[in-house]
Amino acid sequence: xxxxxxxxxxxxxxxxxxxxxxxxxxxxxxxxxxxxxxxxxxxxxxxxxxxxxxxxxxxxxxxxxxxxxxxxxxxxxxxxxxxxxxxxxxxxxxxxxxxxxxxxxxxxxxxxxxxxxxxxxxxxxxxxxxxxxxxxxxxxxxxxxxxxxxxxxxxxxxxxxxxxxxxxxxxxxxxxxxxxxxxxxxxxxxxxxxxxxxxxxxxxxxxxxx
Numbered sequence: 001x002x003x004x005x006x007x008x009x010x011x012x013x014x015x016x017x018x019x020x021x022x023x024x025x026x027x028x029x030x031x032x033x034x035x036x037x038x039x040x041x042x043x044x045x046x047x048x049x050x051x052x053x054x055x056x057x058x059x060x061x062x063x064x065x066x067x068x069x070x071x072x073x074x075x076x077x078x079x080x081x082x083x084x085x086x087x088x089x090x091x092x093x094x095x096x097x098x099x100x101x102x103x104x105x106x107x108x109x110x111x112x113x114x115x116x117x118x119x120x121x122x123x124x125x126x127x128x129x130x131x132x133x134x135x136x137x138x139x140x141x142x143x144x145x146x147x148x149x150x151x152x153x154x155x156x157x158x159x160x161x162x163x164x165x166x167x168x169x170x171x172x173x174x175x176x177x178x179x180x181x182x183x184x185x186x187x188x189x190x191x192x193x194x195x196x197x198x199x200x201x202x203x204x205x206x207x208x209x210x
Contacts, residue, residue, distance in 0.1 A: 004108040011104045015097060016065075023062055026090040037092050044088065058088045066102070069095040069144040074137075099146050103153045114161050121158050124151035 029035055034042040048055045061071065071085035072095060086092055110116050128148045131141050142148060 007108055008104060011101070015100070019065060019091075019094060019097060020063075022094075023090040030090065036090065047088075061085065061088065062090050065094055065097045068098045069146075071095070072144055073140045095144060099144070099149065100153075102146055103150070111157065112161070114165060117154055117158050117161065121151045121154045124148065124154070 026036065030044060034040065034045075036044050048058050061068065068086075068089060071089065086095070089095075110120065124147055128142065128151065131145075131148055136142055
């Protein structure tokens with residue numbers, strides 16, 4: 001495994017240049033056409049130009065993707081112009097990049113540590129499930145709260161290491177293992193009362209493991 005600094009540097013070089021190009025293009029589109037995903041583009045430009053300090057705040061939340069998912073939370077401490085903060089993001093969908101970066105920061109500390117991976121996966125899945133049954137907000141706590149969705153990121157790593165660790169078992173009983181994983185996944189999706197949606201999220205990675 002490469003050094004932590006090298007790993008992070010490589011990931012940043014893969015993500016950030018494309019991200020900056022996208023928000024630059026969106027900025028040109030916003031200024032030129034008054035179109036932006038979160039709000040009226042003309043209002044966006046007016047608000048940004050109205051106050052240098054406010055413009056700096058908007059620039060920072062767009063130039064630093066880390067933490068952007070928090071702007072979707074109603075209790076976010078920064079309410080720009082009494083408006084939901086996320087509406088000032090040039091690319092609101094980039095909130096997922098923040099979660100991806102957080103995951104990359106911790107990968108070097110958990111890679112190849114099977115017990116830690118398994119524990120984190122189980123804890124995150126349990127939290128995710130609990131939040132769903134508690135009817136927590138889907139758009140924030142369930143889908144944008146990193147501890148709640150960490151298991152999504154871990155499925156690939158866990159599948160690989162599980163396959164390597166129990167290769168002989170899977171080779172001898174691949175069909176029964178596949179059926180067992182399918183039944184477990186299906187039962188979990190039914191328990192969440194949304195079999196179609198969650199089957200798509202969990203079914204493919206578990207099928208890969210099988």
